[in-house]
Amino acid sequence: MKIATFNVNSIKVRLPILLSWLEEARPDVVCLQEIKCLAGDFPALELKGLGYHAEVVGQKTYNGVALLSKAPARDVMGSLPGNDGDEQARYVEATVDGIRVASLYLPNGNPVASDKFAYKLAWMTRLKAHAEALLAQELPFVLAGDYNVCPTDADVFDPAMMSADALCQGDSRRRFRALLNLGLVDAFRVFHPEPHRYTFWDYQQGRWYRDEGLRIDHLLLSPQAADRLIAADIDKGPRGKEKASDHTPVWCEIA
């Protein structure tokens, strides 16, 4: 089973690129972030045309996540536990073919000296608590999405320039490592130890042209999923097209 994550930065604008990529890459499950629309405005019919079901947690203008799957999704959960007052659309989780899959859009957190950064850290603490609850079930699961965290300086084109950014803060990285320390596996790094492999390139200042990016989109696997992991990679194809998202898809394959 091939599972992918792709921050599309507006599903409306990115639909042609998404559809052509789905036809070429044929993932079984796709976690989308920043769809930037209400569930009722999600292009479900176009995706159904390629054989995908869609579970959508939408929001107007900002955020919004979705889970596409060839097989129907079961037991859908539309928010991250731990804060009933949180109205930002950043989490959807469901079971597909016996694997629990989450599409998550972790808060960016900039600027660091703001309530946005506190919200990011609190969100990561909630994610860890939820991962612990999932681990207790001892079943395969994949937490995939835009984590807005560069795990190490090897995931940053210019660590010094980015050192004050919320994506590279020690507090952000420690919480990301806390997920790994639970036993979750960064699928990409199992096969690709080399530094400077990116999933995001800013639209500004020729970052894509110069390959100056960040690795912030990740698939974290439970031990039961990691035992079946056979491949993972970044697909840079969609980032090089006209009207591209600033992110590109990352995927893993589970036997």
Place this chain on the structure above:
DNA sequence: ATGGTAGCCTTGCTA
């Protein structure tokens, strides 16, 4: 030159 890009039911916010 305190800029630069993209998307949003925009004229500022988010990334």
